[in-house]
Amino acid sequence: MADMILYKGAVYQVDEAQSWAEAIAIKDGLIIFVGSNQAVMAYNSEQTVVIELGGKMVLPGLHDSHMHPLEAGSEVGGTCLLTPDTPPEEFHDTFIECAPNQIGTNWVLGGGYSIYTLFESQELPVDILDAAIPNKPAAMLEETSHSLWVNSLALELAGIDKNTPDPPGGIIDHDPDTGELTGILFENAGNMVLDIAFARTDEMDFYNYDGLLYSLELLAKNGITSIADARVYWERGHIVAWDRAEEEGTLTVRATLDLWAYPHYDDDTQIQQLIAMYRRDPDSLLKITQVKMYSDGLIENGTAALLEPYNDGYGIVGDTGMNYFEQDRIARYVTELELEGFDFHIHTIGDRAVHESLNAIEIAKNTNGDRDRRHRLTHLELIDSADRPRFAELGVIADFQLGEFTAPSHVQDYVPILGDRAYDMVPIRAIHETGAIVTISSDWDVNALPPFENIQRSLQRDDKSLPDLATAIRAYTINAAYLMRQENETGSIEVGKFADIIVIDQNIFDVPTEQISQTKVLLTMLDGDIVYQAEEGISGNNVAPFFHSTPITTAKVGEVYTYAVGAYDMNMHDVLTITAITKSDWLTLAANGDTALFTDTIGYSCTLVGIPTLTDVGTHPVKLQVMDTDGLTDTQAFEIVISTETATATLTPTPTATLEATATLEATATLTPTATTILEATATPEPFWIYLPVIIK
Missing domain, CATH: 2.30.40.10 (Urease, subunit C, domain 1)
Known part of the structure; x- marks a missing residue:
């Protein structure tokens, strides 16, 4: 049961x-x-x-295969809430108010500003922040999370001065005229500073776990039962929060943790560290089976890796972007770690990043041979036409996010940066048509969380829409389950x-x-x-009962009609009453006149029974009702069609031609076809002395 x-x-x-x-x-x-x-x-x-x-x-x-639930929920992320449209000089009062309220760290943290408005200021960003927060390290994350605005004390604690070289995967911004630090750190240069700000402490662990619980509630409310945490900073203690959630029974999702590959770490050492953290317990809701790598950065910052340069005046002028990990390093990680069971989740925004990441996976395939690979590239804002068939050819999953920026109305926002390339961004339809496995994810909290918004948006992108709703649903369910290696579960x-x-x-x-x-x-x-x-x-x-039996809709004159009426109620405590609202007189609803009362059984049944006569030939409407204790009902209406047929009677034995006085003439009538009916015997002409009783077979 x-x-x-x-x-x-x-x-x-x-x-x-x-x-x-x-x-x-x-x-x-x-x-x-x-x-x-x-x-x-x-x-x-x-x-x-x-x-x-x-x-x-x-x-x-639903499966959301790319999100950041711990970072989205944790209050440690900062109390300084900034807005992208506000000039940075106007943040001064906000900084004064929020600085004393930081929890979990002695840094002042926040974010939400726009890199564009920051660079439009006449003051150096570092000077604006120093004026408001001079005595504590401060770091504000840009709205896309791909650059960091810091004050002088933060730079000092990170050991960064104007002579510090750019780290792998990062850029330390300088004033083009003076060479002085602007306080803006792009990509991994900012991540390295945040590693200091988010250094693990007991207090940090508490707030991370508390934030994770907040996010788990939101996931359940949005129908999300499986997720991939797309950037698990294991040096910051993120795994600790997830482990606690499983130990305390508070997980509301199946979670795949994507271990962050730090671009500035020694590869030999980091590969061994990642192997040591691998986990795949079939009895656990928590798996550590994926590695998250960034190939490049972001188009808006000019850090996405492009095959052709950015338009002049945007990003790094005339450049083609940058890499966190270059092709050869990605190939090494994939080649070695896929043998240990890891799948790769590679951030690829620009078309060069896509091209190089596909190359790296192809190198691993050529080295290790055929195997069950589930590597995926995520974001995929630009994909060169020559690389589009390679997803299906290499078995690489294409993971798209369809935030508001992907709506056709926002295409013009990217034309100044990319030119005509802006008209072919996020080509989810084209990749689907190559036969590649496509998934949709949110990248929450960079984009909005609600899955049905993303499903709708996948169907509203003109010629770049998915072909139908069924395809969009698969992208959020079984395809993403395949990505997480749980499509059989x-x-x-x-x-x-x-x-x-x-x-x-x-x-x-x-x-x-x-x-x-x-x-x-x-x-x-x-x-x-x-x-x-x-x-x-x-x-x-309480729920309504219902009829589950199929009515018998034909009957014959003289034959017993029987319909076993079956009703059912999912609430086992209910008492059901079955009533014939409409029926002919020749029918009886057993077992209690026209009402049958049955209690405490799994199935409720009674019998509608009767023998129609010649006068009943025709159609007879029937309407039955079943009612539970609270008056909830179901009805069943049908018609019974009554027919008759001609039978041939044969007398056995054949009557004799002579009969002695006072003798009895006996014979048995056999019908063809056999039927239960009433026969009348007659003699033509009938002598007055013959008595012919009704014969009933």
């Missing part, structure tokens, strides 16, 4: 056949049945929790898989595309346990 039953739903299974079902039965965290409302009854018992879905849509739990609603299931308030196949983003999650289940339930949504309270 099942622990839980969901029924009367629109269950979109996301299997190969794109099947739909009505009901699901769950036991010990696994799906044990998917099918009809009628068939699911076999799995019910008095201990089963039953949820009537009322026609609501059911999907597999979750990602679709099939028997034997984990009961990672969500219920939503509308069938997204039935609404206009522009309304998909309005979808609300009503219920989220992980391993068969409810981890989120909307207050206004479905519940396991």
Whole structure:
């Protein structure tokens, strides 16, 4: 018997056949049945929790394969909340107010400004920050998280002066006229400073865990049951927070942790450190099976790696961007670590980064031979046409984020930076059409979290849209499950898989595309346990009974008509009353006149029975009703068509031609075809002395 039953739903299974079902039965965290409302009854018992879905849509739990839940939720990220449109000189009062409120570290942290407005200032950024926060190290993360604004004390603690060379994967910005530090650190130069600010302490661990709990609640509310934390800074203690969540039973997702590959670390040492952290316990919700590497930076900062230079006046003028890891280093990491079971998650924004990363994976393939690789490139804002078929050829997964910046209305924002290349950004449709596996993820909290916003956006990008909703759903479910190597356990609603299931308030196949983003999650289940339930949504309270039997709709004159009426109620405590609202007089609803009362059984049944006569030939409407204790009902209406047929009678033995006085003439009539009916014997002409009784067979 099942622990839980969901029924009367629109269950979109996301299997190969794109099947739909009505009901699901769950036991010990696994799906044990998917099918009809009628068939699911076999799995019910008095201990089963039953949820009537009322026609609501059911999907597999959503997979977000690229997000930053710990960083998004942790208050250690800073209390100085800045805005991208505000001139930096106007941040002075904000800095004064937020500086005393920092928690978890003695640094003053925050972010949200725009690199463009910062560079438009007449003052050096470092001087603006020094004037407001002179006595504590301060670091403000730019809105895209790809550059850092720091004060002089932060530079001093990091050992950075105007003569310090750029670190691997980073740029230390200088004033072009004086050579002095501007206080802006691009890419890994900023990450190295934040490693100091976020150095692990007990207090830091506490706030990281607290922030993770906050994020886990949001994930459940959004129907997300599997995620990849796309940048796990293991030197900052991120794994500690995740481990605590599993130990204390607070995980609401299956989590794959992507270990950050530090660009400035010695490769020999770091490869061994990564191997030591690998984990894949089939009984754990937590896996450490992926490595996150950055190939390049960001288009807006001029740090994305391009095959052709940026337009003059943007980024690093005339340049083609930069690399965190160059092709040969990526190839070494992939070649060595895929043999240890790791899959790679490579940040690739520019087309050169994509090209070089595909080259690196091809080098690993040529070195290690064919194997079950699940490497993926993420972001993919620019992809050269020559490289597009290589995703399918190399088995590389294409992971796209479809934030607001990908909307057609924002194309013009990139034309000054990229020229005509801006018109072919984020080519998700083109990659899908090559046969490559495509996933959609959020990159929260860089972009918005709600999955249905991203699903909608994937269908609203003109000629770069995915072909249909079914494809978009697969990108957020079974394809991402494949990416995480769990497609045999979750990602679709099939028997034997984990009961990672969500219920939503509308069938997204039935609404206009522009309304998909309005979808609300009503219920989220992980391993068969409810981890989120909307207050206004479905519940396991009393549900209506229903008829599950199929009516018998034909009868014959003189034959017994029998229909075993079956009704069912998922609430085992309910008492059901079955009533014939409409029926003909020749019918009887057993066992109590026209009302049959049955209690405390799994199936409720009675019998509609009768023998029609010649006068009943024709059509007879029937309407039955089943009602539970609280007055919830279901009805079943049908018609019974009564017919008759001609039978041939044969007398046995054949009557004799002579008969003695006072003798009895006996014969048996045999009908062809055989029937239960009433026969009348007649003699023509009939002598007055013959008595012919009615013969009943």
